[in-house]
Each structure stands twice: as structure tokens, then as C-alpha cells.
Amino acid sequence: MGTVASLDGCADPAAHPEKVRLATANAPGPEELGRVSAIFKLLGDPTRTRLLYALLEGGELCVCDLAAATGTAEATVSQSLRMLRASAVVTGRRDGRNVFYRLSDAHVRLLLDVTREHTTHGTTAPRDDVR
Numbered sequence: 001m002g003t004v005a006s007l008d009g010c011a012d013p014a015a016h017p018e019k020v021r022l023a024t025a026n027a028p029g030p031e032e033l034g035r036v037s038a039i040f041k042l043l044g045d046p047t048r049t050r051l052l053y054a055l056l057e058g059g060e061l062c063v064c065d066l067a068a069a070t071g072t073a074e075a076t077v078s079q080s081l082r083m084l085r086a087s088a089v090v091t092g093r094r095d096g097r098n099v100f101y102r103l104s105d106a107h108v109r110l111l112l113d114v115t116r117e118h119t120t121h122g123t124t125a126p127r128d129d130v131r
Contacts, residue, residue, distance in 0.1 A: 039087065042083065042087055043111075043115070047070070047072055047076060047080055048080045048083065048084060050070045050072070051070055051077065051081065052084070052090075052112055053112060053116075054066055054069045054070050055102055055103050056103060056113075060093065060100040060101065060102045061101060061102075062098045062099065062100050062101070063077050063078055063081065063099070063101075066081075085101075088104050089108055090103055090108075091103075091104045
């Protein structure tokens with residue numbers, strides 16, 4: 001039998017050693033990758049994402065305001081906020097019996113803005129050449 005050719009067309013796995021070196025030298029470590037993945041998992045839930053966009057637009061909001069703004073049950077909002085708070089994506093400020101939630105910092109705002117921009121920047125179908 002002959003040699004089996006790679007399906008991606010790269011016969012030599014180290015055809016571009018400088019690019020491979022750059023990619024591996026600047027790659028995040030396992031702990032950082034875990035934290036980044038966790039943030040994307042949080043954003044992967046439409047209810048949590050809807051809450052984050054409500055906070056982005058509304059500033060500080062309490063659970064009842066978030067529930068009204070997103071059409072979500074207060075119990076669901078509370079559960080989602082618990083997860084978002086544990087990941088330091090939102091913070092809360094107590095005022096009497098109410099807790100007012102807001103995005104934790106400008107990085108979260110930037111992440112939401114950039115993600116939304118990416119999803120609406122004119123591509124209507126996924127590209128086949130992206131792996």
C-alpha cells in the first residue's frame with residue numbers, strides 16, 4: 001500500500017515552523033483557556049445573554065426590573081444572576097431589601113459590543129474556509 005495523503009493538503013505537519021512557533025508561544029495556558037471558555041459558556045445561554053444586554057442598556061437594574069425588561073420569570077433571573085455574579089461578569093449593590101445589578105466592568109461591555117458587532121457585520125452565511 002502507498003502513503004495516505006492528508007485530507008487538508010498539508011503533507012508536512014511542520015511546513016511553517018515559524019507560524020507554529022508563534023501560535024504555540026502566544027497561546028493561553030490551560031487555566032486561562034478554562035476561564036475564557038467559561039465566559040463563552042455563560043454567553044451561550046440566551047437568557048443570560050438577554051440579561052447582560054438589558055444591563056448594558058439599562059445600567060443598574062434590580063431582579064424585578066430585569067424580569068420585566070427581558071420577559072423572564074424572577075426566579076430564572078435570580079438563578080442566572082447567581083451564575084453571572086460567581087463569574088464576576090456582573091456585580092450587585094444592596095439598597096435596603098433590593099440588590100441592583102450592573103455589568104462588572106468595561107471589559108464585559110466591550111465583549112458584548114464586539115460580539116454583537118461580529119454577528120451583524122454583514123455576513124449572512126458561515127464561511128466554508130474558516131476552520
